[in-house]
Amino acid sequence: MEKLTFEFLGGAPVNATRAPALVGVVGSGNLEILIEPEKLGGRCAVEILTAARGFGATWEAVLDDFFARHKLADVRISINDVGATPAVVSLRLDQAVENFLGGAQ
Structure with a gap:
């Protein structure tokens, strides 16, 4: 497994009382994503555990x-991947944020 971490800045902080959102399962599309609020000083932290080594630039x-x-901003995203394609990753990320924000962005 390879562990990748990324940080992003410049977003709008989300309500810290929002419930976490989990979409996908590792056996379905080979990917699950958890989005949860966390005070990160305006940052968004992403941690990826992936079986597909060497794809950091693609991620x-x-x-x-x-x-x-x-x-x-002020969101942690955790991704468990067993070889999902970039299209599946993008779809799951969109699903996760829609569930997390309740359709309001």
């Missing part, structure tokens, strides 16, 4: 696209 590109569309 970074997918996350850059996600954060260009979803301006978040």
Whole structure:
């Protein structure tokens, strides 16, 4: 397993009382994502555990696209991956943030 970590800045803080959101399961599309509020000083932290080694640049590109569309701060995103494609990752991220924010962005 490879562990990747990323941080993003410049988003709007989310309500700290929001409930965490979990989408996907490792056996379904090979990916699960947990989004939860956490006071991070305006940052968004992303931690990825993946079985597919050597794809850090691809993960970074997918996350850059996600954060260009979803301006978040004070959020931790945890991803468990067993080889999902970038399209599946993007879809699951969008599902997770929609569940987390309750459809309001």
